[in-house]
Amino acid sequence: MLFFAQATALATFTGAITRAIALGCIYAVVALGFVIVFKATQVLNFAHGGIAMAGALFMSIMVNDAGFPFLPFGNPFVNGEDRPGVMVWILLLAIAMAITAGLAMVLERVAIRPMVGQPLFSLAIITLGIEVAISAFNRDAVNTPNARSLEFPWGTNFWEILGANVNHSYLVAVLAAAFSFGVVFFFYRSRLGVAMRAVAFDQEAAMAQGINVGRVFQIAWAIGGALACLGAVVYSMAPFGPQGAVSSDLHPVLAFRALPVIILGGLDSVTGALIGGLVIGSAEVLAGQYLSGYTSFLGVGYQAIVPYVIMLGVLLVRPYGLFGTPEIRRV
Amino acid sequence: MLEISNLEVVYNDVILVLRGLSIPVPDGEVVALLGSNGAGKTTTARAVTGLLGVHEGDVTKGSITWKGQDITHAPPASIVKSGISQVMEGRRCFGELTVDENLATGAFTNRANQKESYDRVMELFPRLAERRDQLAGYMSGGEQQMLAIGRALMSGPELLIMDEPSLGLAPLLVQQVRDVIKEINATGTSILLIEQNAMMALSIANTGYIMENGKIVMDGDAQKLLADDDVKEFYLGLHGNDEDDEDAGRKSFKDVKHYKRKKKWAS
Ligand SMILES: Nc1ncnc2c1ncn2[C@@H]1O[C@H](COP(=O)(O)OP(=O)(O)O)[C@@H](O)[C@H]1O
Ligand SMILES: [Mg+2]
Numbered sequence: 053m054l055f056f057a058q059a060t061a062l063a064t065f066t067g068a069i070t071r072a073i074a075l076g077c078i079y080a081v082v083a084l085g086f087v088i089v090f091k092a093t094q095v096l097n098f099a100h101g102g103i104a105m106a107g108a109l110f111m112s113i114m115v116n117d118a119g120f121p122f123l124p125f126g127n128p129f130v131n132g133e134d135r136p137g138v139m140v141w142i143l144l145l146a147i148a149m150a151i152t153a154g155l156a157m158v159l160e161r162v163a164i165r166p167m168v169g170q171p172l173f174s175l176a177i178i179t180l181g182i183e184v185a186i187s188a189f190n191r192d193a194v195n196t197p198n199a200r201s202l203e204f205p206w207g208t209n210f211w212e213i214l215g216a217n218v219n220h221s222y223l224v225a226v227l228a229a230a231f232s233f234g235v236v237f238f239f240y241r242s243r244l245g246v247a248m249r250a251v252a253f254d255q256e257a258a259m260a261q262g263i264n265v266g267r268v269f270q271i272a273w274a275i276g277g278a279l280a281c282l283g284a285v286v287y288s289m290a291p292f293g294p295q296g297a298v299s300s301d302l303h304p305v306l307a308f309r310a311l312p313v314i315i316l317g318g319l320d321s322v323t324g325a326l327i328g329g330l331v332i333g334s335a336e337v338l339a340g341q342y343l344s345g346y347t348s349f350l351g352v353g354y355q356a357i358v359p360y361v362i363m364l365g366v367l368l369v370r371p372y373g374l375f376g377t378p379e380i381r382r383v
Numbered sequence: 384m385l386e387i388s389n390l391e392v393v394y395n396d397v398i399l400v401l402r403g404l405s406i407p408v409p410d411g412e413v414v415a416l417l418g419s420n421g422a423g424k425t426t427t428a429r430a431v432t433g434l435l436g437v438h439e440g441d442v443t444k445g446s447i448t449w450k451g452q453d454i455t456h457a458p459p460a461s462i463v464k465s466g467i468s469q470v471m472e473g474r475r476c477f478g479e480l481t482v483d484e485n486l487a488t489g490a491f492t493n494r495a496n497q498k499e500s501y502d503r504v505m506e507l508f509p510r511l512a513e514r515r516d517q518l519a520g521y522m523s524g525g526e527q528q529m530l531a532i533g534r535a536l537m538s539g540p541e542l543l544i545m546d547e548p549s550l551g552l553a554p555l556l557v558q559q560v561r562d563v564i565k566e567i568n569a570t571g572t573s574i575l576l577i578e579q580n581a582m583m584a585l586s587i588a589n590t591g592y593i594m595e596n597g598k599i600v601m602d603g604d605a606q607k608l609l610a611d612d613d614v615k616e617f618y619l620g621l622h623g624n625d626e627d628d629e630d631a632g633r634k635s636f637k638d639v640k641h642y643k644r645k646k647k648w649a650s
Contacts, residue, residue, distance in 0.1 A: 243487065243491075243494075246480065246484045246487050246488060247488060247491060249477070249479060249480060249484075250477045250480060250484075250485075250488045252479075253477045253478060253479050253480065254475055254477060255437070256434060256437045256471075256475075257471060257475040257476075257477065258477075258488065259433075259434060259437065259459045259460075260432060260434060260459060260463075260468075260469050260471055260475075261463065261468075261488045261489050261491050261492075261534065261538070262459060262460040262462075262463030262464060262468075262491050262492035262538060263460070263488065263491050264460050
């Protein structure tokens with residue numbers, strides 16, 4: 053009897069901790085895109101959630117509707133009956149990420165670049181405007197009668213580990229984070245990446261080296277867009293997203309859950325995005341699993357506020373986040 | 384040959400800072416641009432390297448030509464590509480980048496010869512070679528100045544503009560910077576040396592220009608300027624009081640007035 057109780061406790065823990073890590077990884081990916089843009093351009097991109105959502109929609113247009121975003125012809129990779137194979141699906145995801153990167157670059161060029169030199173506050177407000185505009189577009193797109201499935205090849209498959217059901221999607225989330233942070237790690241050591249870090253540190257000195265700051269901004273937005281798309285797609289996986297489909301519920305989560313992550317980790321810290329994502333994701337899952345017995349007076353769904361409570365706690369002690377840069381560098 | 388002619392620069396559309404400035408920098412020479420704080424030396428450097436826009440400044444009159452081309456309103460990247468680079472005032476190393484990465488940014492427009500430039504910089508500054516992987520932000524002022532100069536050399540410039548490279552350095556390091564400038568010039572690079580340390584600058588320059596309130600008030604052969612009583616009095620007065628900044632400031636102000644009076648009388 054005792055053994056049985058322990059076994060269930062272990063199973064519960066295994067289920068919770070794997071789910072916590074997976075959700076943490078997803079948050080980290082979403083936050084990373086935001087951090088890259090902020091670090092390079094000093095712009096708080098409030099449209100990140102909207103861009104992410106658009107990215108997931110682009111993916112659904114390809115795998116669910118067998119089409120191409122913005123283009124009138126069909127998608128030869130998808131036949132509408134069977135799910136696409138893993139390789140095809142990844143190829144399509146890469147295309148969706150590229151299109152989202154393009155969207156982010158266009159937004160930067162059209163709405164942000166002309167405003168360079170204006171107070172950063174004004175720029176942040178402009179991104180809010182972009183967010184509202186994209187959200188309207190996203191809402192119209194999502195509110196079609198058929199659910200916009202993302203046709204994840206692994207669906208809801210799971211492994212049974214220590215008595216717990218561990219979804220394949222958990223592993224995918226971890227791989228997505230490993231890929232994102234790995235790519236950023238190597239990019240930051242490349243010629244363009246070094247230029248981007250130079251721009252982040254001292255824009256004028258970077259210009260004096262002949263670095264084209266506008267181009268660096270555009271690349272930062274492109275990377276931010278691609279990561280936003282990836283984050284939104286993996287967040288739509290079961291059991292996180294409903295049935296592995298894009299839904300309008302996804303959007304507010306993407307827009308607001310990344311906030312405690314980056315504030316916890318620091319707006320301009322890549323490490324902070326990873327640690328912040330893991331802490332916030334874990335806190336949310338573990339609080340939902342283990343505190344519910346004691347906090348029933350708070351009602352259902354209270355775990356959603358746990359990240360914000362942590363965020364407030366960190367802000368009190370370290371206003372610039374755990375890994376953020378304390379001083380304001382710009383003159 | 385760099386030719387600054389009759390240049391007028393205005394900040395924020397209202398603050399007139401350069402008032403008809405003319406300075407030629409002949410190929411292969413070291414030209415010293417001297418003047419006290421606020422004279423407009425840094426503004427001149429910004430104008431030549433296309434960085435006025437960052438400070439809401441604009442050239443409203445006059446022109447800057449380089450190798451016969453008008454570069455007055457050219458973007459910074461194309462100016463660097465055309466062979467002009469700058470060691471900015473205050474060094475401005477990228478503190479979160481390593482020494483090697485800082486140098487790599489300097490070669491951004493000069494990919495083809497990055498290796499050669501890098502070897503040359505390492506030869507010139509063995510100290511940097513020892514610290515290749517160190518973050519620039521953790522280095523001493525002298526090392527950062529070496530790095531800033533090395534970074535500016537990475538683009539393989541034909542003209543190097545140096546804005547107060549001796550600022551804040553101990554006398555021994557000032558000597559080192561001086562030697563380095565001579566060495567760079569010896570390989571054929573022209574140098575526009577902006578300095579408050581007139582003795583150091585004139586001792587290696589071919590020609591000197593003294594600037595006040597955005598105008599050249601005196602110019603000539605460096606050796607002659609060095610021997611000139613007015614220059615000597617003004618600058619020796621300034622630099623004889625290095626330990627006591629406040630006193631130095633007062634003294635220089637008085638001397639500037641004295642200097643102006645004489646100048647008027649002379650012309
Ligand atoms: N961005 C700016 N906006 C307005 N005025 C400026 C700006 N930068 C410099 N100035 C003014 O221009 C004058 C010349 O400055 P500067 O070129 O830095 O002189 P220097 O390098 O000789 O000390 C100073 O009076 C300074 O206050
Ligand atoms: Mg200056």
